[in-house]
Amino acid sequence: MASSTRPVDFMNYFSAYPEQIKAQVEALISSGKLARYFEKKYPIAHQFKSEKALYDFAISMKQQFLKNAPILNSVKYEKQKDLVLNALGTHTFKRHAHGKKLKAQHHIAIANQLKYAPEEILKTLVVHELAHFKEKDHNKSFYNLCCHMQPDYFQGELDLRLFMVLCDKGENFYESL
Numbered sequence: 537m538a539s540s541t542r543p544v545d546f547m548n549y550f551s552a553y554p555e556q557i558k559a560q561v562e563a564l565i566s567s568g569k570l571a572r573y574f575e576k577k578y579p580i581a582h583q584f585k586s587e588k589a590l591y592d593f594a595i596s597m598k599q600q601f602l603k604n605a606p607i608l609n610s611v612k613y614e615k616q617k618d619l620v621l622n623a624l625g626t627h628t629f630k631r632h633a634h635g636k637k638l639k640a641q642h643h644i645a646i647a648n649q650l651k652y653a654p655e656e657i658l659k660t661l662v663v664h665e666l667a668h669f670k671e672k673d674h675n676k677s678f679y680n681l682c683c684h685m686q687p688d689y690f691q692g693e694l695d696l697r698l699f700m701v702l703c704d705k706g707e708n709f710y711e712s713l
Contacts, residue, residue: 578654581710660692
């Protein structure tokens with residue numbers, strides 16, 4: 537929820553977007569129609585409330601698109617303050633010695649706010665974090681992989697940012713569904 541002591545600049549979420557998109561986003565936010573946009577486009581929240589269900593959802597996507605990628609050790613919801621600054625999700629990769637063998641582990645953490653989100657919004661973030669299995673940087677190959685896993689990835693990413701505005705404004709009606 538947004539702090540009442542200082543105004544939140546919601547447009548920070550959209551700083552990399554073209555001016556035309558920024559203008560449309562600003563109009564949607566300032567008109568007070570953001571919640572209505574989500575109610576109409578995504579009428580129900582996803583059903584992956586437990587960490588086991590979230591893990592199963594991520595594994596099914598990994599199996600469908602990244603069969604040869606390394607094992608995904610965990611997927612869980614975390615408080616946003618536990619994540620990297622301004623990140624809604626993180627993919628961590630750890631290597632550690634186990635005797636003479638080097639073992640690798642992959643973990644995905646998803647911001648708690650996404651526990652109460654439409655499935656397409658959650659899917660966008662899971663796709664983003666899974667793409668880091670193959671591409672560590674946000675480059676053309678990374679985004680091509682995201683679009684392979686979710687053809688409307690860029691719309692999902694925009695809606696994810698709009699969803700965070702909805703949460704920051706304290707208007708996330710999905711929590712009550």
